[in-house]
Amino acid sequence: MEVSINMETYQYKGKQKLVYTNNSSDTLRTVYYHLYNNAFQPGSEMDMRVQSIENPDVRFVTVSKGTDGKEIVESRIAKLQPNEIGYLKISNFNQDGAPAKTKVAGTILEVALAKPILPGKSTTLTLDFDGQVPVQIRRSGRTNSVGVELSMAQWYPKIAEFDFEGWHADPYIAREFHGVWGNFDVAITIDKNYILGGTGYLQNKNEIGFGYEDKGKEVKKDPKSKTLTWHFIAPNVHDFTFAADRNYLHDVVKGPNNVDLHFLYKNNPDYIENWKNLQPLMVRVMDYYNKIVGDYPYKQYSFIQGGDGGMEYAMCTLILGTGSVQAMLKAAPHELAHSWFQHVLASNESKHPWMDEGFSTYIEYLALNEIADKKAENPFESIYSAYYSFVKTGKEQPMSTQGDRYDINRAYTIGSYYKGSLFLSQLEYLIGKENTRKTLKRFYNEFKFKHPTPNDIKRTAERVSGANLDWYLTDWTQTLNTVDYAIKNVEGATDGVQRTGVSLERIGRIPMPMDILVEYNDGKKETFYIPLRMMNFEKENPTPEIKRTVLPAWTWAQPTYFFEIPKGKTTIKKITIDPSGLMTDVKRENNVLEIK
Numbered sequence: 001m002e003v004s005i006n007m008e009t010y011q012y013k014g015k016q017k018l019v020y021t022n023n024s025s026d027t028l029r030t031v032y033y034h035l036y037n038n039a040f041q042p043g044s045e046m047d048m049r050v051q052s053i054e055n056p057d058v059r060f061v062t063v064s065k066g067t068d069g070k071e072i073v074e075s076r077i078a079k080l081q082p083n084e085i086g087y088l089k090i091s092n093f094n095q096d097g098a099p100a101k102t103k104v105a106g107t108i109l110e111v112a113l114a115k116p117i118l119p120g121k122s123t124t125l126t127l128d129f130d131g132q133v134p135v136q137i138r139r140s141g142r143t144n145s146v147g148v149e150l151s152m153a154q155w156y157p158k159i160a161e162f163d164f165e166g167w168h169a170d171p172y173i174a175r176e177f178h179g180v181w182g183n184f185d186v187a188i189t190i191d192k193n194y195i196l197g198g199t200g201y202l203q204n205k206n207e208i209g210f211g212y213e214d215k216g217k218e219v220k221k222d223p224k225s226k227t228l229t230w231h232f233i234a235p236n237v238h239d240f241t242f243a244a245d246r247n248y249l250h251d252v253v254k255g256p257n258n259v260d261l262h263f264l265y266k267n268n269p270d271y272i273e274n275w276k277n278l279q280p281l282m283v284r285v286m287d288y289y290n291k292i293v294g295d296y297p298y299k300q301y302s303f304i305q306g307g308d309g310g311m312e313y314a315m316c317t318l319i320l321g322t323g324s325v326q327a328m329l330k331a332a333p334h335e336l337a338h339s340w341f342q343h344v345l346a347s348n349e350s351k352h353p354w355m356d357e358g359f360s361t362y363i364e365y366l367a368l369n370e371i372a373d374k375k376a377e378n379p380f381e382s383i384y385s386a387y388y389s390f391v392k393t394g395k396e397q398p399m400s401t402q403g404d405r406y407d408i409n410r411a412y413t414i415g416s417y418y419k420g421s422l423f424l425s426q427l428e429y430l431i432g433k434e435n436t437r438k439t440l441k442r443f444y445n446e447f448k449f450k451h452p453t454p455n456d457i458k459r460t461a462e463r464v465s466g467a468n469l470d471w472y473l474t475d476w477t478q479t480l481n482t483v484d485y486a487i488k489n490v491e492g493a494t495d496g497v498q499r500t501g502v503s504l505e506r507i508g509r510i511p512m513p514m515d516i517l518v519e520y521n522d523g524k525k526e527t528f529y530i531p532l533r534m535m536n537f538e539k540e541n542p543t544p545e546i547k548r549t550v551l552p553a554w555t556w557a558q559p560t561y562f563f564e565i566p567k568g569k570t571t572i573k574k575i576t577i578d579p580s581g582l583m584t585d586v587k588r589e590n591n592v593l594e595i596k
Contacts, residue, residue, distance in 0.1 A: 358420010
């Protein structure tokens, strides 16, 4: 792509040449492109969604008081003027030099090809585009809340993904994305006073300067020119994003495996120290992600101040970056985590947002615990609590809900970020911590650059552990079923034999194996493990320092289970189901019985 940006009008013109290979067994007669900018227009689907959802994202709205004192919530998109909207206009579309017919439908461009693309064949698609950068509302835009002039996300005509399920030409309404990998070669011409950062490797450092130039080499600039052209190459990515500002500071630190970590942030005394302090922490976080998932495959990553909160892009993130280091740690590690799950694995975020958001949340919480001065025994405790609390509201929706179809934003957050994370932390309960970590590594190594589906993570866990987990994927991600077990009764033997009988009850629909801790009055402990019949699996003892007895398996159809504890020289003080807290039991109070 070649693009030229007019910073006085915030309009830009570009040319795109795309060599597209049909790797499917289908013959393609139509292709689709995303025109994301078109969402930022009054009357768009995004605008209508803002106006109709029960609790719109605060970034989309203005709030004021009416004459009667009542709160008035209005869509910011609805108020955009013609010079403030976003748009992408396509012209001169050709396939191998022959004109192709195009039709725009909101944020989607439909192209009737001049000739079919046969399986295994390639074609060259060219087009011209005119764009306008919208006022910053969501992710992309101009002059955001901290004054970053350009946050250029979803700014170009982007071909849609076609896979075994067909075309994924989802309209841009609010949420997530799905993209096609390619090798990007992008030239951006802009006012020479602007500093850029984003996706890809800068090819002309010594023409650009601004801290990008090689040491010891003279920076070559044409004093007569009012513009500079920034030339980036980005291999094997499925997106291209950049930000631009006249007052960026630019630091580069070495990360693990000799990866350059770039930090671009406003030259504002309120931010500088925090951005400096963030840098060594991100080196540690990247190192942890490499160890727990697999090596980051590129040689550069950029943390850039911009956007409206935090959002992941290829080889970079835009984060608002205005708070303390602790506040920034709520965004930066999470967005970096997306590099593994969204920009290398690249599951379909629209259909399965939990695979990306949830798995990124899982390793984010592990990493934050790893670099914390005081380590938590269960770093996910707050996620469990949030899930339990939301279940009680009755507003939960299945994790299989398409990202734009959630009724309220909190349901999306719980389903995608929290339950997605719990899928893995609860997997630790099911197959053990070591097997879960092996699953994560194998999943990454076998499915990078392949767009995995939910079945792929399930099958990977099965291959690693030997357990049968189809029931888990179905119950946890496709239903609103919950886990709820209880200690129903404890009674002494009536036949003169010294033993204690324990009755357990499954109340929730989701079955689970049982880890049970028994504590005695003399301070001793022992555990009992009840395998789940349908798993056909026996977990390694998670606490090998404590004696464990493996009991017969519990079937799903049997609502109760009885076992006996031989009486020793001391009496039982306490019985606990799942002492680890990793099982998502929605009523934990009936998991513990203290015997007095």
